[in-house]
Amino acid sequence: MNCFAKIWQSAVIASMFVAPLALAKVTIYMCGDSTMQDWNAGYYPKQGQGQDFHFWFDPAKATVVNRGQGGMSLGGGGKAKDGSTAVGYYDMFFKKGCSNGNCIAEKLQAGDYVVIQFGINDINYSTEDFFKSNMKKMVDDVRAKGANPIIMSPIRRLYYDSPTQIHNSYRGYPALNQQLAKDLNVPFIDMSEMVANYMISVGEQYAAQFIFNYATSAEYSTIQSGKDQTDQVHLQMNGANAFGRIITEQMRAHSDSVVKKLGDYMAPMYQVAVKVSPEGAAEATSINAYYPQGMTVMLKTIPKSGKKFLGWYDGNGNKVGASSRSEVKSPYIHTFVMGNAATQYTAVYEGGSAQKYEGDGAALKAFPITTPKSLDDVTFIPFTPMEGTEQIDVKVDKDIKKFFDAYKPDTGIGTSDTNWAHTGLGFFNVANEVNSFASYKMKFPGAGNVTLAVRYANGGNSNRTFNAYLDHDYIVNAPPTGGWENWDTAYVVMDAPLGEAELKFISLTSDGAPNIDAFGFSIDGVCRVSEGCADTIDVMLPRPVAAVGTDLRGGMLTLSHDADVSVFDMRGRLVVRKAMAAGEVDLSSLVRANGLYRVVVRDGNSKFVATYAKVR
Secondary structure, eight states: OHHHHHHHHHOOBSOOOOOOSOOOOEEEEEEESTTTSOOOGGGTTEEOTTTSGGGGBOTTTEEEEEOOOTTOOSSOOSBOTTSOBOOOHIIIIISTTOTTSOOGGGTOOTTOEEEEEOOTTHHHHOOHHHHHHHHHHHHHHHHHTTOEEEEEOOOOOSOEEETTEEOOTTTTHHHHHHHHHHHTTOOEEOHHHHHHHHHHHHOHHHIIIIIEEEEOTTTBTTBOTTOOEEEEEEEEHHHHHHHHHHHHHHHHTOSSHHHHGGGGGBOOEEEEEEEEESTTOEEEEOOOEEEETTOEEEEEEEEOTTOOEEEEEOTTSOBOOSOSSTTBOOTTEEEEEOOSSOEEEEEEETTOOOOOOOSOOOOOSOBOSSOOSOOTTOOOOOOSOOOOSSOOOOOOOOOOOEEEEOSSOSEESEEEEOSSOOSSSOEEEEOSSTTOEEEEEEEEEEEEEEEEEEEEEOOSSSOOOEEEESSSOOEEOOOOOSSTTOOEEEEEEEEEEEEEEEEEEEEOSTTOOOEEEEEEESSTTOEEGGGOGGGOOOSSOSSOOBOSSEEEETTEEEESSOEEEEEEOTTSOEEEEEEEOSEEEEGGGTOSSOEEEEEEEEETTEEEEEEEEEEO
16 A cells, blocks of 8 residues: 555646635535435544535635435435335425425525536436436536536446446446536546546455445444444545545636645645555555645554554654544544644554654645556455445344334424324324424434334235435335334344434325334334433343333343332233232233233322233
8 A cells, every 4th residue: 555655646747726815605416315425423533525625625715505414316206115206306405495494405506516416326216318307407507507517427336347447336427527517517536436546556455345344343333233334335534534535636727727726725735645565464454645724534454464563653753542432442443633734643563663754834725636546556455345236235133122212203294193093192283384303302322224113004905105314315114014013124224323313204295104103123222312311121132221229130120119010011901900019920811912012100199100021
């Protein structure tokens, strides 16, 4: 990697665009999918290209608004894999009067910029005709406000056909973006080609470990133990900022003068040189790169077998302190906030020593205009498997550890009802309109894939598709259940963060979403914030969790004092209600069949437990 770093540094042109004395402040809107969006801090190190993009620009001259939205296609209108109809980004987030109520077209001012990058999700949730139609509408809306559209092709997925060939996982959409830019006379940035060249240059191991979201629980406290990330689509912080850097380089050198003018709005950039001592001790180490002031820099080194890492040392020869990101656990990773001077860091291994920075700290005056496609002195070792063109799906886990009553959402558009059979206090009837919703603030024990189960009823004659939104759109199919008193369960795998996040069930049809009785997750430790996370009772617990006056271990209920115990089946019918003395209660002695039951424990008007238990 050191050879690559030297070549990368030298691949610059001697051109710097001097900002005029006065520039009108503009807003740059970043529109795209989950590779663009802002990710909740609980997903760290996962990050979208637009998340830190504002750091590249002088805040006195330009404001960056990242409106990337996970799971979105541009076109919509097409059929999802489950047969449901998808709604596109243009209709939901952009056009005047858009369905989410925060429409970009209504906010645009003359001179603003709109960067448009779609295609990854359009493969499954749209068609090329819908894509072309909505791209034209979006461009027309931008121009009608006197603003400036820029079309970008989607980034590549981590998939190497060979050391010098990156697979085109997104079929015709990169080329379609380029053709539309030509047909509509819109400036174009070919991120698909630029990212492919970058991936070839750094090699597959580096791309996985430093660019895409390959991360482990040993590296980051956000990630659940046993839920290590091998994400071939999304980016980690270092990769998101590397691709953001490429975008700005293309803007500086663009053939279109309006796009090129954005170079005048950019902040000063400072080089961070990275060295390894002694040379050859690391399998891979962060390459040299430049950053604007305020951006978080991630340095990482991977030792060769048998090599002992001593630590990261700064340009003054001092061992660094704690990482600026508290989520970092690995001693091989160091993060810091970029200052206003160029600097240097050394990954020191046994037998090596820190190398002091000897530069003047000045801001750069020259920048690369392209990424090298291949380097003869880089050794390529296949790192990730070649297993097809589509992202590998995570299997649904129907062993749900924890359920929550959906009766009273934190916020919602609809009603809390009890007029049909239900399992808890009631169910939530989402209003019969597009974008009606039920919202629940949840807390998760760590980042990683988790199965969400939604117990619903759909007494209509057609599928009521809804969006289970958790920092990303997850489209869920809810076929008819044969009556509003009949309940079924829909499952979807989602990517959960560490800590608090809002789970929303959003209607995608004018008929509304189905009635929602309960929802649950396939991992322990999830809680609903409004219910008091410390007192949440697990379902099928491998260990006891304390509640107010009770313990519940699988099918064993321990009462600290006399209480009234009610047990309901999953259709909401009361199976048994009994006054119980303090002590241990075997729930299997109260019910006739094994299964999942809702247990409510009360003492007078105080409800101690209202949760689900599995009786075996």
